[in-house]
Amino acid sequence: xxxxxxxxxxxxxxxxxxxxxxxxxxxxxxxxxxxxxxxxxxxxxxxxxxxxxxxxxxxxxxxxxxxxxxxxxxxxxxxxxxxxxxxxxxxxxxxxxxxxxxxxxxxxxxxxxxxxxxxxxxxxxxxxxxxxxxxxxxxxxxxxxxxxxxxxxxxxxxxxxxxxxxxxxxxxxxxx
Amino acid sequence: xxxxxxxxxxxxxxxxxxxxxxxxxxxxxxxxxxxxxxxxxxxxxxxxxxxxxxxxxxxxxxxxxxxxxxxxxxxxxxxxxxxxxxxxxxxxxxxxxxxxxxxxxxxxxxxxxxxxxxxxxxxxxxxxxxxxxxxxxxxx
Numbered sequence: 001x002x003x004x005x006x007x008x009x010x011x012x013x014x015x016x017x018x019x020x021x022x023x024x025x026x027x028x029x030x031x032x033x034x035x036x037x038x039x040x041x042x043x044x045x046x047x048x049x050x051x052x053x054x055x056x057x058x059x060x061x062x063x064x065x066x067x068x069x070x071x072x073x074x075x076x077x078x079x080x081x082x083x084x085x086x087x088x089x090x091x092x093x094x095x096x097x098x099x100x101x102x103x104x105x106x107x108x109x110x111x112x113x114x115x116x117x118x119x120x121x122x123x124x125x126x127x128x129x130x131x132x133x134x135x136x137x138x139x140x141x142x143x144x145x146x147x148x149x150x151x152x153x154x155x156x157x158x159x160x161x162x163x164x165x166x167x168x169x170x171x172x173x174x175x176x
Numbered sequence: 177x178x179x180x181x182x183x184x185x186x187x188x189x190x191x192x193x194x195x196x197x198x199x200x201x202x203x204x205x206x207x208x209x210x211x212x213x214x215x216x217x218x219x220x221x222x223x224x225x226x227x228x229x230x231x232x233x234x235x236x237x238x239x240x241x242x243x244x245x246x247x248x249x250x251x252x253x254x255x256x257x258x259x260x261x262x263x264x265x266x267x268x269x270x271x272x273x274x275x276x277x278x279x280x281x282x283x284x285x286x287x288x289x290x291x292x293x294x295x296x297x298x299x300x301x302x303x304x305x306x307x308x309x310x311x312x313x314x315x316x
Binding site for chain 2: 126
């Protein structure tokens with residue numbers, strides 16, 4: 001009898017394990033940056049190459065860092081929501097324009113609207129690597145102490161914002 | 177048939193032409209060998225079943241560039257692995273380091289092998305104690 005029961009038990013254990021595996025999205029990797037200090041960076045501003053945008057631009061306040069590029073369809077998808085968010089939320093949005101080219105990126109902001117306080121221009125992707133970026137759009141929530149408290153991969157929507165970001169922002173006191 | 181063989185050989189001979197990472201990164205063959213070994217063991221996060229050596233995603237190119245720079249700066253393999261893990265997690269390494277989190281990955285093949293050996297041993301033992309009562313059909 002055991003020759004049937006043992007394989008049956010093994011099968012019964014394996015099926016739920018594999019089923020859980022199926023429900024997970026392999027493109028959403030947990031970020032090792034979570035609960036750690038956000039990478040320090042300084043890059044030329046997208047809109048004005050003579051200016052710099054970086055960690056110093058948002059010190060001591062809670063911010064969103066949104067990684068975007070004009071070649072990224074998901075960024076186009078979330079753009080409308082980012083504009084709404086920039087209007088209504090107390091948390092400023094900084095852009096990290098990743099591996100893009102300046103004329104395209106500027107045209108994008110002119111035609112679609114600019115939700116960003118400022119965008120850093122990461123032409124060669126060096127800063128993107130420090131942030132562990134592997135696919136735009138990615139959105140980081142950094143608290144006033146400069147700690148990364150959340151990372152969202154894929155386009156941001158109101159639903160995700162209210163579910164994942166708002167509770168964390170309230171918990172950390174938001175911006176006074 | 178000959179034409180098919182000739183065609184296959186031509187395609188095979190042309191394969192190096194589509195290699196992703198062309199050109200020598202280092203003059204020193206020792207550094208070049210190290211570089212190639214590292215990039216063949218780092219996952220391209222954008223195209224997860226490829227290494228950054230095989231991938232032409234720009235992220236893979238960026239990571240190759242960073243690794244090249246780190247080797248040129250004299251960083252050790254362990255320091256380069258730390259750099260990647262700090263940014264992308266253990267998942268970035270095709271040869272994960274032995275830590276509490278990855279220990280099971282390392283010992284699982286041994287567990288499965290041992291399990292298989294036990295099952296095999298028990299089956300063989302049972303067979304050996306069975307009486308040999310069948311006669312070959314030729315003799316019957």
